[in-house]
Every structure is written in C-alpha cells, then in structure tokens.
Amino acid sequence: MKKLFRLTVLSVCTILALNSCGDDKKEAEHNHEEITYEGDNAEPQIGETVATEAAVDNKLAIDCTDQMQFTKNELKATPGTVTLTLNHIGKMEKSVMGHNLVILKTGTDIGKFSLQAADAKANEFIPESEKGNVIAHTKLLGGGESDTIEFTIEKGTYDYICSFPGHSSIMKGKLIVE
Template sequence: MNTKTKISLLILMGFLTITSCGKKETAPVEEQTETSTEGEAAPVTSTAENVLVIEGNDQMQFNTNELKAVAGKPITLTLKHVGKIPKEAMGHNLVILQEGTDEAAFALKANDAKATDYIPESEKASIIAHTKLLGGGDQDTIEFTIDKKGTYPFICSFPGHVAMMKGVLIVE
C-alpha cells in the first residue's frame, strides 16, 4: 500500500471516529410484506419486479444490508449517494460479487484500482455487476440478471468502506 493510500485511510478513520460519536439515528427501513386471504394468491410485491433501491451516506453506511430479487428476471438496481461529500473523499459504489468471493481479498485489490474507480481489472470474473463511483448527491442505475438462486455478497469497494458497507443480495 503506498503512502498516499495510507494517509487517505488514516484521514478516513479519523473522520469516522469523529462522526460516529454521539447519538446514532437511523432511518427505518421499509419492509415489504405479502398478505393474502384464503383462496387468493398473494399479491406480487415490488421485489418480483426486481426494482431495488439502496442508499449510501456520508457516515459510510448503506441503508440496508439485505436486498431480495427473483432469479431469472432482469434486476434494476439504483444506488443513491444521499450524502454531500465529493467522491474523492467519500465515494460510494455497489459491487455485487459471485457467491464464495473473499470480500476482504477483493477489497484489498480494489484499494489499488483508483484508475478504474476501485474496480480491479484482475477480479472481473468475481463481479456480477457494479455501479459507477458516486459522490454526494449522485445516483446510478444498473440492470443485470442473475439466473441462479443464491446469496450474493455486495460491497462498496472505495478504500476502507467494505468494513461497514456490505450486505447480501438474496436471489430466490
């Protein structure tokens, strides 16, 4: 790891220490529920449409650590960076990885991939899909399909973010 990356991580850790002190307020996550009456099929929720929205903020957090989708149907995923800090200091992306991918090893390789917005060329086979690197106020929408049911990890590959910004995409 070069000196510039070490200094950036040290600054980021200091920022996190300062911003994580005090009362922590979190917005409630909307949960989708299915209801049915006897003899009727359960209505289809927006999950069946595979339209997913996730937010990242200036406190290095996604607003959820679990997304759900239906196998074999196109998935439309939107990442919104709801913070205000520019991407050079607090960039966020969302990288969906193949099942079994070592997230920590992937993140270490991503640290050195600044030229490709922290998406390492050597790890393309481990990536199902990814958004652009976003700064505060930006958003990106991607479309992809996963045919195989399973649990797929997702992370933010910006240096140092994987520790707090990760979750799973459950494909049923």
C-alpha cells in the same frame, strides 16, 4: 324558584350524564384507536409484503450516506433481470466519501477483493484482477449522485460491497435471490 332550581340541577345532571356518556364514547373511540394502532404495529408485515412485491418486478433501490453506510444490509430479488438503483444521499465529494455497489460471485474473498480494489483507483476501485468475481457494479458516486444498473442473476445469496478503500468492512450486505 325551587322548581327552577330542581330543573337546573336536572339540567346539570343531564349535562354531566351526557358528558360522561361522551367520555365513554371518547374512551371507546380511544380504545378503538388503540386497537387500530396495534394493527399499525403489525405494519412491518405489510411493509414486508410490499418489499416482496417490489422484488417481484425486480426493481431494487438502496441509498448510501456520508456516514459510510448502505441504508439496507439485505436486498431481495427473484432470478432473472434485476434493476438496481444506488443513490448517494450525502453531500461529500466522490474522492473523500465515494461509494459504489459491487455484487460479488458466491465464494469471493471480500478481504482480498477489497485489497485489490484499493489499488484500482483509476478504474473506480473495480480491480481488473478480480473482474471475474464481479456480477455487476454501479459507478462510483459522490454525494447527490445516483446510478441505475441492470443485470441478470440466478438463484443464490450474494455479497454486495462498496469497494472504495476502507469501506467494505462496514458497507456490505446480502442480495438474496430466490
């Protein structure tokens, strides 16, 4: 009976030891996970690399929303032909929350452009008087719509805006071509 007890104690100890060993292992795995996680934290760099790769084939995509925003305030491309897709991911009507993306020549006065644009409803807010400052522009989109444009661009930094009345102060960004 005493022997059995001792055996049981031994077994329990063994189990405890195993368990503790298991815990150590788990802890080790956990630590490993944390290390991996730190690696994940570095992912933005990986993401940036991907973004750079995307820019290499010069296919850009950007969304716009019912909250009157572009989802990116910076786009990168290389000189040459660029394909850009604008997606309106909202639900609102074009007449209320219409968006476009207009790429402007360097040095264009955004305030002046936007004032002229507000009077150009018939031309989807692309003012005839400012056409010389437009490198490229999408159609005016309502919720759920998208438009893809192709244009050629040289090295430089360009402003892009939405020219729907009142939007350009918030809906703007930089297209960096290098």
